[in-house]
Amino acid sequence: MKLNRRTFLVSGLALGGGLAVGLCAGVGALSQHDRRAHQQAGADGDGALVALWIQIRSDNTIAVLSPHTEMGQGTHTGLAQLVAEELDVPWEQVVVEQAPADRAFTNGNVIQGFIFEDDVLAGFFKRVLDNAFFIGGDLGSVQMTGGSTSLRFTGWRSMRVAAAAARELLIAAAAASLGVALAELTTGDGRVVHAASGRALTYGELADAAAQLPVPQEPRLKDPSEYRHVGVSRPRADLPDKIFGRPVYGIDREVEGMLHVAVAGTRAIFGEVDAITNEAEVLARRGVKAMVIVQEGVAVVADNPWRAEQAARAVTFTERAPPNAVQSSASLVAGMEAALEDPERFSGVMERGDVESVVGGTVVEARYAVPFLAHAPMEPPNVTLWREGDVVHVASGLQDPLGGRTWAADRLGLPLEQVVFHPHTMGGGFGRRATAGDDMLNYITQACTVFQAIDAPIKLCWSRELDVRFDRYRKQSIARYRGVLGPDGAALAWQADSYGEVNIPDDAASAYAVPHMRSRNVQEETFVPYAYWRSVEASIHCFYNECFIDELAVAAAADPLQYRLDHLPADHRLRGVIEAARDMAGWRADAAADGSAMGVAAYELFGSACCQIARVSLVNGKPKVHEVWCAVDCGTVINPDAVIAQMEGGMIFGLTAALYGRIDIEDGGVVQSNFHDYRMVRMADAPRLHVALVPDGSAPGGIGEVAVPHLSAAVANALAVLGERPRSLPLIS
Amino acid sequence: MKLDVNGQVHELDLEDEMPLLWVLREELGLRGTKFGCGMGLCGACTVHVDGSPMRSCITPVAAAQGKSVRTIEDLGSPEDPHPVQAAWLALAVPQCGYCQPGMQMAAAAFLEKRRAGALADDPDAAVTPPTDEEVRRAITNICRCGCYERIRTAVVTAGTVG
Numbered sequence: 098m099k100l101n102r103r104t105f106l107v108s109g110l111a112l113g114g115g116l117a118v119g120l121c122a123g124v125g126a127l128s129q130h131d132r133r134a135h136q137q138a139g140a141d142g143d144g145a146l147v148a149l150w151i152q153i154r155s156d157n158t159i160a161v162l163s164p165h166t167e168m169g170q171g172t173h174t175g176l177a178q179l180v181a182e183e184l185d186v187p188w189e190q191v192v193v194e195q196a197p198a199d200r201a202f203t204n205g206n207v208i209q210g211f212i213f214e215d216d217v218l219a220g221f222f223k224r225v226l227d228n229a230f231f232i233g234g235d236l237g238s239v240q241m242t243g244g245s246t247s248l249r250f251t252g253w254r255s256m257r258v259a260a261a262a263a264r265e266l267l268i269a270a271a272a273a274s275l276g277v278a279l280a281e282l283t284t285g286d287g288r289v290v291h292a293a294s295g296r297a298l299t300y301g302e303l304a305d306a307a308a309q310l311p312v313p314q315e316p317r318l319k320d321p322s323e324y325r326h327v328g329v330s331r332p333r334a335d336l337p338d339k340i341f342g343r344p345v346y347g348i349d350r351e352v353e354g355m356l357h358v359a360v361a362g363t364r365a366i367f368g369e370v371d372a373i374t375n376e377a378e379v380l381a382r383r384g385v386k387a388m389v390i391v392q393e394g395v396a397v398v399a400d401n402p403w404r405a406e407q408a409a410r411a412v413t414f415t416e417r418a419p420p421n422a423v424q425s426s427a428s429l430v431a432g433m434e435a436a437l438e439d440p441e442r443f444s445g446v447m448e449r450g451d452v453e454s455v456v457g458g459t460v461v462e463a464r465y466a467v468p469f470l471a472h473a474p475m476e477p478p479n480v481t482l483w484r485e486g487d488v489v490h491v492a493s494g495l496q497d498p499l500g501g502r503t504w505a506a507d508r509l510g511l512p513l514e515q516v517v518f519h520p521h522t523m524g525g526g527f528g529r530r531a532t533a534g535d536d537m538l539n540y541i542t543q544a545c546t547v548f549q550a551i552d553a554p555i556k557l558c559w560s561r562e563l564d565v566r567f568d569r570y571r572k573q574s575i576a577r578y579r580g581v582l583g584p585d586g587a588a589l590a591w592q593a594d595s596y597g598e599v600n601i602p603d604d605a606a607s608a609y610a611v612p613h614m615r616s617r618n619v620q621e622e623t624f625v626p627y628a629y630w631r632s633v634e635a636s637i638h639c640f641y642n643e644c645f646i647d648e649l650a651v652a653a654a655a656d657p658l659q660y661r662l663d664h665l666p667a668d669h670r671l672r673g674v675i676e677a678a679r680d681m682a683g684w685r686a687d688a689a690a691d692g693s694a695m696g697v698a699a700y701e702l703f704g705s706a707c708c709q710i711a712r713v714s715l716v717n718g719k720p721k722v723h724e725v726w727c728a729v730d731c732g733t734v735i736n737p738d739a740v741i742a743q744m745e746g747g748m749i750f751g752l753t754a755a756l757y758g759r760i761d762i763e764d765g766g767v768v769q770s771n772f773h774d775y776r777m778v779r780m781a782d783a784p785r786l787h788v789a790l791v792p793d794g795s796a797p798g799g800i801g802e803v804a805v806p807h808l809s810a811a812v813a814n815a816l817a818v819l820g821e822r823p824r825s826l827p828l829i830s
Numbered sequence: 831m832k833l834d835v836n837g838q839v840h841e842l843d844l845e846d847e848m849p850l851l852w853v854l855r856e857e858l859g860l861r862g863t864k865f866g867c868g869m870g871l872c873g874a875c876t877v878h879v880d881g882s883p884m885r886s887c888i889t890p891v892a893a894a895q896g897k898s899v900r901t902i903e904d905l906g907s908p909e910d911p912h913p914v915q916a917a918w919l920a921l922a923v924p925q926c927g928y929c930q931p932g933m934q935m936a937a938a939a940f941l942e943k944r945r946a947g948a949l950a951d952d953p954d955a956a957v958t959p960p961t962d963e964e965v966r967r968a969i970t971n972i973c974r975c976g977c978y979e980r981i982r983t984a985v986v987t988a989g990t991v992g
Contacts, residue, residue, distance in 0.1 A: 169925030169975055332922065339927025340911075340918045342862025342902030346928060349861040357856075383845070403852040406868070475866050475874055475928040475974045524864070524928025525974050561867040738922055742980070746925050749976020772871040772972060780969045783978035 106262045106312045109149055116304035117149035118263040118312070120255050150196070150256050151180055151263055157287060157301030159186060162196040165242040165251060166496060167335050168523035168530075169746075170801045171739035172247040174333045178735055179252045182319060182326040183260035185284040186300070193334050198498035198518035202240055240499035243531045243629060245703040245799025248735055253797050261316035263307070270307040271298050321733070321794070330738035335522060347494040347521040348558060350481040356386055358547050358557035359405035360540075361412040362394040362567055365422045365765035366625065370395055371415040382408050389550045391543040393567055398551060406560055421624035422765035426468070426573065429623055429762065433575045433596040436619045443594070443617040447606050450613035452581075455590035459582040461652045465641050466825040467809075469760035470571035470630055471767075471775060476524020477564045478540040480505075483554035489516050493541065494523035496531040504538050508545035527750070528629035529568065537569050537628050562770040570760055571630030572597045572623075574637050578645045580611075586653030588646075588664060589613060595641065596621075607642045608671055608701060609664040625762060631750060632805035635702040640826065643698035643810035647817065656686040657814065658697045658710075670730055670793065671699045674708040677728035677791045682710040688818055693723060696815030698807040703799030705731040709748065709807040711784070713815035720816055720828050722752060722784040727804060729788070732795040740800050744788045747804025753778045755809040756829045831895055835860070836904035846892035850884070851875045853891045854901060862902035862931045866972070873971030876932035876939075877901050881946075883939035902931035905938060914938045917988040925975035933971050937985045940968040944989075959989035 111117040152160040161180045165172045173193040181191045196202040264284060271289035272279045275296055283290050290297040321327070338345045363370060370390045379385060379397065384404035389396045395412050399405035436442050480493040482505075489509055495501040502518035509516065523530055531537065544557040559567070576595035583589045591611040596619045606616040630636060650660035658679055665672050678684075678697070688694040692714050699708040712724045727744050734740055757776035761768040769775040813823045833840045835858060842857060849868075854860045854877070863886060866874030870885035877886045878900035879893075906912035911919065914937045924930045941960070948955045960968070965985045973981065 169927055335927070336919060336922060336924060337908055339924040339930055340915050340934070341906070341908060342931040344861035346864075348865065351859070351861075401848075401852060401856050402865075403848050403856075473974060475864070475872065475926065475972070477865065523926060525926045527974075558865070561869070742922065742925060742977075745979050746976040749978060750974070753976075771869055772867050773869065777872075777972045777974060778976070778978075779972055780978045780982065781966050783976070783982075786979045 106259055106314055107149070108263070108266060108308055108310075108312045110308045111149070111152040111154055111304070113154065114305055115152055115154040115301065116263060116266065116308040118151045118259045118266070119149035120259055151184070151259055153263060153267070153300050153304040153307075155301050155304060157190070157299045159184060159191045159300070161191060161193045161256070162202065163193055164196045164202040164240050165247040166195065166494070166498060166520055166523060168242075168494070168496070168526040169335070170247075170743060171333050171736060172242065173335060174331055175248045175735045175739060176252050176256055177334065178326045178329070178331055179248070179257040180260040182324060183257050184264050184300075186287045188326060188331055190287045195520050196240075198240060198502045198520055202499070240497055241532065242496040242526070243528065245801045245803065249704060249797055249799055252735075257318065258316060261318050262313050265313045265316045266307040266310050267300050267303045269310050270303040274298060274303070274306065327733070327735050328737065330736055333739065345522050346476050346524050347481065347492055348476055348479045348524070350492045350519070350521065350556065352481060352483045352554040352556075355481070355483070355554040355556055356398050356400060356551075357402040357405045358396050358398050358544065358555050359402065359409035360391065360394045360396050360543060360557070360559060360563055361409040361414070362563050363416045363766075365416075365419050366393070366567070366767065367419045367421065368393060368766070369417045369419065371417050373412060373414045375411070375413045379408050379412055382411070387551050388412070389547045391546045392539060394543070396543055396547045396557070398547060398555065402556075402558060419624075419765060424624060424762060424765050426762045429573060429625070430466070430575060433619070436596055436621060437575070437577055437594050442619045442621070444620045445618040447616040448614070452590045452592045452613045452615045455581045455613050458584070458589060459652055461580040461582065461648055463578045463645055463648055463824060464575065465578070465644060466575045467573065467637050467640060468758070468826060469573045469625060469762065470636075470754060470758045471565050471568040471760050471769070472525075472527045472529035472628070472630060473565060473568075473772075473775060473777070474523070474525025474527055474529050477559045477561055478529070479556060479558035480541050480544045481554075481556040482544055482548045484552065487515055489548070490519060491516060491541075492519035492521060494521035494530060495538075496523070496526050500532055501538060501541065505541055505545055508542055509549065527631040528633070531629050536626060539567060539569075561772070565760075565770050565775050566767040569626040569628030571636060572625070572627055576641045578641065580645065580649050582649060582653055586655055588649050591615075591645075593617070593641065593645070595619075595638070597637065607646065608669065609646060609661070610666050611664065624765070631747075632702060632802040635700060635802070635806040636751075636754065636809075639698060639700040639702070639806035640809040640813070643700060643807070644813055644822075644824065647696070647810070647814040648822070651817065658684055658686065661697070661699060670706040671701060671708065673791055673793065674706045674728040674730050675699050677789050678708040678710045678726050681728065681787060681789050682712070682726035684710060686818075692819075694815045694818035696811040696813065696818065698810035698814065700806055702806065703802055704796075705729060705798030705800065705803040707803050707807060709804070709811050711808060711811040711815050713812055713819070715816070715819055720756065720812055721782070722808075722812055724785045724787070725808065725811075726787045727789070728791050729803060730791050730793050731798040731800055731803065732792055733797045734790055734792050735797060737790060740790060741788045743800045744804040745786050747802065748786055748808055749778050749783060751805040751808040752784070752812070754805075755812050755826060756782070757827050759827050759830065831892065833891065833894060833899065834897070835899045836901060837898075842891070844891055847890045849887050850877065850889045850891050850894050850899065851886040854886065854899075860901050860903050864928055864931055866929065866932070871972070872929065872932075873936055874929045874932040876935040876971065878935060878939050881939065881942065883936045902935060905934060912938055913988040914941065914984070917984040921980045921984045921987065923977055923980040923984050925977055929971060929973045933969070933973060933981060936969055936971050937981070937988065940965075941985065941989050959986050962986065
């Protein structure tokens with residue numbers, strides 16, 4: 098595999114001896130000579146960023162330094178599998194370590210480099226990454242786990258190639274040491290073996306010498322038929338810690354003499370505290386040490402988190418109403434409705450054919466709506482700060498540790514070198530911990546203000562109420578669809594108008610081969626802060642598109658699943674997953690004798706295609722999802738069990754949004770506050786899940802977000818068989 | 831006040847109403863028990879009090895006095911895992927893992943009480959694994975990663991052990 102021209106493989110000496118191999122990015126103009134200098138320096142300069150991901154240590158251990166953080170998606174294990182595969186070593190020999198939050202481990206350039214030179218990515222995806230990266234202002238400040246990219250980009254396109262190069266370096270070192278030809282050497286058990294003479298050297302023994310050799314830029318990669326780690330369900334490295342209750346999360350961080358910070362939030366989003374009106378009373382409470390006005394609230398510092406939280410709940414203050422304090426979900430929707438009526442405000446248009454040219458035929462019209470959503474990771478937002486000499490330490494679980502470090506340094510007014518970041522495994526991410534952009538790290542901002550005020554070690558932890566009310570949200574959106582069917586029922590025209598922020602017409606466009614199609618979007622910002630939410634735009638547009646194709650099928654008196662197949666090009670990737678799900682579920686388009694009905698949705702996102710079929714009943718007038726069949730084509734499966742786990746979890750995440758997910762705005766603030774009014778699917782309403790992997794053998798697609806968007810549409814489509822078709826979410830209010 | 835946790839008795843000077851969760855985490859350094867909602871809604875803070883699953887975020891520490899508290903730290907170890915933990919490992923249940931100590935404590939209490947109940951009725955009873963429906967009713971904790979399919983299977987699997 099050839100890397101693109103903005104990236105090349107580098108090697109260096111590992112700290113403490115041994116070989117380190119990785120990637121250098123962003124220096125396309127450098128000559129080979131300059132590259133060598135960069136390698137030897139092992140650090141950045143002239144815009145070059147070196148990420149030495151793989152370390153073969155003198156004691157023969159192989160460490161994978163993962164720039165990506167773990168939130169249960171199995172990234173660390175998957176990356177180790179790819180490295181073990183191309184290094185050709187036994188699984189037991191590889192350990193994964195979290196790379197430091199350092200510019201040497203940025204992946205901004207790596208991913209960006211691929212994006213600009215590679216058209217495999219949808220426009221939507223570019224936008225996601227551009228936002229994430231450019232808000233940071235500097236690609237070198239990004240170390241992002243998001244966009245379902247870890248294995249697709251860092252792993253498959255970069256780290257795997259670096260591992261293959263490392264193997265070739267070790268063989269070359271062995272050839273020199275043993276005085277034999279390269280072709281006489283083999284690998285497989287962590288050694289380079291010369292069978293003819295019975296001699297062998299371990300990778301550890303060869304590492305120092307290998308580090309002195311020029312790095313092959315186009316190493317040979319294994320043929321899939323040679324795989325022994327890829328495609329195998331290796332046990333996830335993060336499981337034992339989690340099962341035996343070890344304190345691995347940011348909230349578990351302990352620092353000598355640490356104080357605890359709780360926050361009393363303003364009524365409105367972006368409310369500003371004017372004055373605390375009962376300061377003396379709160380300060381007199383047991384354990385309370387200080388109070389600090391922070392962004393969107395008052396922080397209370399105490400010697401125990403419960404005392405801090407109780408004190409925060411007792412704080413009274415006056416606040417200046419922000420301009421948004423009169424806004425509500427209803428007023429925002431009214432604004433969206435008006436925007437869709439005004440052709441001047443469409444800023445994104447995707448068009449093929451000419452929808453205006455289609456006259457006559459059966460017209461189908463529908464309007465859809467989805468609400469704001471919060472992320473609600475089980476581990477509430479938290480961060481710990483402490484000082485050691487001139488250096489401030491920051492510990493938290495983030496999807497972008499380097500971005501978090503940079504954000505904290507800026508808030509503290511310190512150069513990056515004076516801030517050390519300690520990445521933790523995350524108790525859920527889902528986009529909440531994705532990026533420093535869009536003020537998503539507002540809790541770190543608050544903590545930095547407190548830290549500057551009192552200069553003592555602190556841990557700030559939000560209550561669940563703060564988490565729900567001061568999250569940054571999946572946007573609220575509405576859409577207006579119009580379709581025209583020909584005399585045979587086939588769709589002739591498809592027009593989709595939708596409202597929202599960062600809408601991308603390409604993404605909103607349907608996969609179906611309708612001759613005349615137009616997708617338009619109004620992209621205007623509201624005051625409600627926006628965040629990536631697991632599956633991002635797909636969580637909205639899959640609902641719209643997959644409900645509407647169903648409505649067209651109903652209007653055509655056709656089987657909705659077959660109707661989808663009839664409208665997909667012969668070589669379209671969705672066909673395989675639709676057929677697999679159909680066969681697995683024993684699909685039927687009409688209601689069954691037991692009063693249940695099936696609904697289907699199929700959608701391609703993050704480089705993978707997925708189809709889900711839900712079997713649904715109405716119980717006391719409310720939808721009850723009994724069973725879901727899911728077929729996914731993610732190209733190449735690296736760890737089957739991890740893929741199945743992400744499909745299962747993604748479906749439940751999507752089902753929560755479908756059934757219950759709803760954040761309402763009143764008077765500029767969020768109405769919901771905890772799990773009683775921001776409900777989650779629990780065991781009692783979790784359906785049986787069936788997952789089939791039907792990979793087509795292409796490069797790996799994403800997994801972490803791929804199963805999320807479908808169930809909203811699939812369940813709505815099933816309900817349409819049983820009665821009135823729902824067109825807005827959530828389905829239970 | 832005195833508090834018996836995992837077989838050790840601790841002498842503490844605390845407000846009676848401080849939730850057991852924060853006593854465990856902050857005063858005793860047992861951070862395996864997790865804070866999730868503070869309202870007893872999610873179950874991430876589940877511990878055993880005299881063998882019953884309790885949401886420690888809404889259990890005042892005074893209510894646990896004179897009783898025996900058991901936390902995830904005492905459930906099992908890699909060398910000697912509780913049957914629930916063995917099933918959790920075998921089925922790779924956790925994703926982010928944050929809710930899992932509470933989930934496992936809820937599962938362990940359910941299975942242990944169920945078994946004790948069956949044996950109390952008939953000391954020679956062959957304890958059968960729970961049905962899916964029993965598990966659905968028994969486990970009310972929230973897992974935001976949505977691991978319910980595996981949790982249910984793991985509880986049934988663990989139910990056949992011991």
